[in-house]
Amino acid sequence: MAEIENVNIDQVLEQVKSALSEGDWDHVVALLEPLRPPDQATVFEDLDLKDQIDLLPRLPPRESADILEELEEQKAAEIATQLDTQNLAKIVDYMEPDEAADLLKDISPDQALQVLAEISEPTEVIPLLSYSDESAGGMMTSVEFDLQADMTVDQAIDYLRTKSPDEEQIYYLFVVDSSDHLVGVVSLRQLVISQPGTKIHDIMNTDVISIAAGADREEAARLMTRYDLLALPVVDENRCLVGMITYDDSFDVLEDEATEDIFRLGGVPEGAVTDIKIPVVMRSRLPWLALNLVTAMASAAVLSIFQGTIARAAVLAAFFPIVAGVTGSAATQTLTVTVRGLALGQINIAEALPVLGREILIGLLNGLSIGGLVAVIAILWKGPPILGAIVGAATLINMLAAGFAGVVVPVIIERLRIDPALASPILVTTTTDTLGYFVYLGLATALISLLV
């Protein structure tokens, strides 16, 4: 359906592998060159590490740079480490400054220094090395083209023709004063449709949205989405322009953050790609299961306390999956809506009270309907009306608790500045599990004389 002409990636991959097996490097290069960078990277990723390392220096350095930029950062670093400094420097020369900085941060400091000594414009990369990956500064690239407010439109266009900057450098043309303070922005469109003699300061927009280099990268991405920005200027504490973030990186951050939330809600605290090594997977998942085991012991303890009741009325066990399980599902619904609302900024910690009221009301309605239904099922299936009453009441109480915990837990965790997607699911389901067993078996114990 997508009309990408001439590209059957799987077919190219087969041809590349067959050319590799014959050692025909020229053919491999000829097969890869016509592809777009993301497609080149898809083929490249499927090759053996040894072939990848042999292939990169044989491709034109611009293509190799594109491929390294497309790969997962760890993978790119793994390959870069194996290249000799000269070949690597030639490739890094063609990388975007932000991508080059990310790569150099991931290889050994020794090798990074050697590469910096070899590349032609190290000053574009070096300032980017000092920012954390999680900050706006860590996402930004250098601004290689900016305007002065007292230029005229035709001077600006001449300057543009001379410098011929990359596409992504001129989504917006940032205007700075003589001390590099960000003072305005002009679009290329405005430049093209304005009279040649007009001064830039007469057409520039001075109301520029910018972000501090130390701000969180997710905040940068949110600003860019909210205001539909193609590029977001990054400034230092003196409001000097130090870089800019482009929309493609913002895309990537939002997708990464969504994946991170999905993984954390699903109990995979350190989300990672699919083809990662088993020991790494175990390190990311096993601690979560171990923690789950610890919290499950709380439910186990409750069940153990009421062992006598269970022995006397084993019929009670049949409804465990309902008083704990179904209310756990209701809690997960509330939790999911709350966590996503917090992530998208739709729910504000300060205004959580109406949300809490709503969810407790929903818990009441859920409890009345599901609890009522369960009570009827219990009576029809097992007989004693008192069993129905106990199951129904326990379900109702636990549904209210589910609504409460599903809002309160993530909001408190957010206030503690921990990601609510990370810690909430286990706390909330532990609450509904333990409380469900406790209320259900507690009621049954109190009414045991009526039950058996």
Next chain:
Amino acid sequence: MAEIENVNIDQVLEQVKSALSEGDWDHVVALLEPLRPPDQATVFEDLDLKDQIDLLPRLPPRESADILEELEEQKAAEIATQLDTQNLAKIVDYMEPDEAADLLKDISPDQALQVLAEISEPTEVIPLLSYSDESAGGMMTSVEFDLQADMTVDQAIDYLRTKSPDEEQIYYLFVVDSSDHLVGVVSLRQLVISQPGTKIHDIMNTDVISIAAGADREEAARLMTRYDLLALPVVDENRCLVGMITYDDSFDVLEDEATEDIFRLGGVPEGAVTDIKIPVVMRSRLPWLALNLVTAMASAAVLSIFQGTIARAAVLAAFFPIVAGVTGSAATQTLTVTVRGLALGQINIAEALPVLGREILIGLLNGLSIGGLVAVIAILWKGPPILGAIVGAATLINMLAAGFAGVVVPVIIERLRIDPALASPILVTTTTDTLGYFVYLGLATALISLLV
């Protein structure tokens, strides 16, 4: 941290509300006008419906159009329905064609026809009305500015100055032949840096990525992310250019799709915004809980079958949260990674076998470690080694099942062309729950003479 000057939205909201209470409309308009559209919409959203309807016609129509574009589609339609046709048409005139079409699709056909009769360029909107919201055609806007291949660069720039199209119309300049077939693309940058007399066909890129109008909107968004496109041309079956999708809409679709997946994985099948009405919430969540109740009955039946065993050895109940619950968490981990991998295109149905192998191996390792640990806990806590052996073995077997079901269920569902995020969680946890109880209590029943 985010440096948005002069904007304290909460403060503006307070001022707007106080001006409204005094009926001072001029002041309300003066407060709103300097804000950026997303901020105007944030303030506007917090007003009463009656005030919203009174306010819109008093704002300049361009501002009203921006606000309607920013609102949730249902909310915008609710307000539009209450405006009289003339006022609404004035506003729609300033909306982007795609936004106007979305709005007209959501109001009554009568009112939509009346608005179409009043607006100045109905032909830009009408063709957009025929596409489904879920298709690329439903996401696209009209192309109001395109080039012919035989123009020269200076003719193109003159044409651009004359037409003075909006920013988003010229992210890329699409080139068509005399029958409107899409034949190439030029960037504004290329136009500006090229020699004036150069023909467009000498500088255009003929290798344009496009999408069919009937393709899925998520596919359009994926293409735009993969190839970092600012705009994606949409073509009909004859490869004629019928519209284009801009990156801001692609942002929104990806965020919507991520939210949809998160909600579905969390058991909220019809994801919705936070401030939706309670009856709507119940309609979206209650059926899911009812379905959960039905599947929980499978576990209930297993527990009921083994009621005799539970009565004889009530100690068994203490480990229910582990043999069913903790393995359920392991299944959720596998499921989450599989579902997200399918959504991002990292996992391919045809190549699911290695993923399955990996996850079963992980299940084995999880089972050996968690199962072993549980066996030790059971023996230390409750005494009989045979209990430890039963608990440990059941955990191990169920961990293997968790790895199996966590991959096989979503892959089968994806092949059935249903969203795996929607149907998988309940099927997978039902499997691990029911199987967990069955294996555990089955083993215990077989070995009951050793246990009591």
